[in-house]
Amino acid sequence: MKPLTEAQRKRLTLYLGECWHERSCNVPASGIVYRCVKCKTAVYPISEHTFTTYEDLGKLKERLVENGEWDLFCAYAAYVFAG
């Protein structure tokens, strides 16, 4: 499975209702802890969602259920993956 793009990870993170953290322009792009310019949280790069872990996928499943979209998701997944 291909890794998700940054745009895809952003969309899923926002779907979870979480902040898509942003660095100020003077913070290097990777490798260090930074403070998000929007929510002011200290962000550890390793803590960003990859959506390749059971925990991330579980959060998405819970959100789909909360939003009443689980059945729709299952129908879509069956259409896409079962052909």
Ligand SMILES: [Zn+2]
């Ligand atoms: Zn943030």
